[in-house]
Amino acid sequence: MKVKLRNPDRVMEIEGPLPVSDLLGRLDIIPEAVLVIRNGTLLLRGESLADDDEVEVRPVLSGGI
C-alpha cells in the first residue's frame, strides 16, 4: 500500500494486508501521536488495511505554542 507521511511529505510502500496498529508499529510511530486517514475517513487502530490501500499518517503533535 501507499503510505503518505508528513513533515516532510513523503510516500512509502508497505506490504499489506495488515492492521493500522501494525503499520504504525512498523513505522515506529506512537498511535496517540497520529491520525490514520483513508479516503478522507479516520481509521481506528484495529482496522485492516489492504495491499492496494492509500493511507495518510498525519502527525497531530505541534511544536510551537
Next chain:
Amino acid sequence: MVRTHVKCKVCRGPAAVEVRRHNAAFCPEHFRAHFRSQVARAIHEFRMFEPCDRLLVAVSGGKDSLALWDVLLDLGYDTAGFYLGLGIGSYSDRSRDACISFADTRGAKLIVRSLSQEHGYTVPQLARLSGRVPCSGCGLNKRYEFNRAALEEGYGVLVTGHNLDDEVATLFGNVLHWNTDMLGRQAPVLEERVIGSETALVRKVKPLVRLAERETAAYAVLRGIDYIVEECPLVEGNTQHRYKEAITLIEESSPGTKQQMYFGFLKRAAHLFTEESEAVELVACSSCGAPTIVTQGRDPQCSFCKMKARTERARAEKEGAEGGKEGGGGKDEGGGGMA
C-alpha cells in the same frame, strides 16, 4: 475493506474516533458533539466568558485554533479571528491563506496583521538580529501583538487554541526546571490586569484544555477544516515538541496520564504558586505603555521593547558594517490591515 467492531458510545454505530483516556469511542456525529460539549464545559467550568463578551480568537492556520474558532462560531459567540503574519516564508503565506479561507467560508471577521508591517522585521530576521531562539522571539511577539490587537480593536477576551497536550508539556517543562513563577501563571484563565483604571492585559482563556491534540486534529478532519498540517520550519528540535513526544509515549501505555497531570495540578497544586505570581505589581512600559514589572528602580521597559531595541541596534550595526545601506521600512506604523 474491513471495519472493526468498535462502537460509538452514544448510538452504537461504527466508531471513527477512540478517546482512550475516557475509555470511549464515537461515530463522527457524536464525536463532534462530544468535542463541542468539552469546549462548552471548559468555558462554563472555568468561567471563561459570557455570551455578551467580544472574543478575539488568535488563529494560526493550524488545527487547534481553527477547530476552536469553528466551535465558538457554532456555539453562537461573538468572535473575530486574529492572524499575525510572522514572515516565515511561504509557510506563513499558506497559514494566512488557511485562516482567510476559513473565515470566508464561515462569513466570520478576520483581522490580519504582520510583524513586518507593524515592526519592520520577520521572525527569522528577529532570530538572527536579536540572538534569540526563533520560538522564544516568536512567542514574545505573539503575546504582545495579540494583547495589543485585542485592546485596540475592542475585544475584552483573548482566546487561544492551547490544548491539553500544550498545557501538559508546558507544565512538564516548568516542573522539570521548577519555574515557580511560570507555574503560578499556568491556568485556563488569566484574568485581566489593569494599571490605574486602564486595562493593560486583556483576559486570556484556553477553551481547549479539556481536549487532547489528537482530538482537535480529528475534529478538524471530520469538519473538513483545511488546516495547515505542515510544521513550522523553525520548530525543529523545539523543546516543547520533545516534551510532547515523551508525554505521549507515557499516555500510549497509560491513557489518562495527561489529564490526571494537568487537572491534578490545577486542583491540588496551582494555588501554591499563584500568590507569588499575583503579588507582582505591573507598571506601564516607559516606551510603549504595555504592562511590565519594575526592576531595581530602573526605567521600566517591557520585554518586547527591550527585544525590539536590541534588534534595531543589531540591524543598525549590521547595516553600518555593510556601508550604511538603507534598511527595510514599515517600522512602528501601527494600525494594520483588515481582511
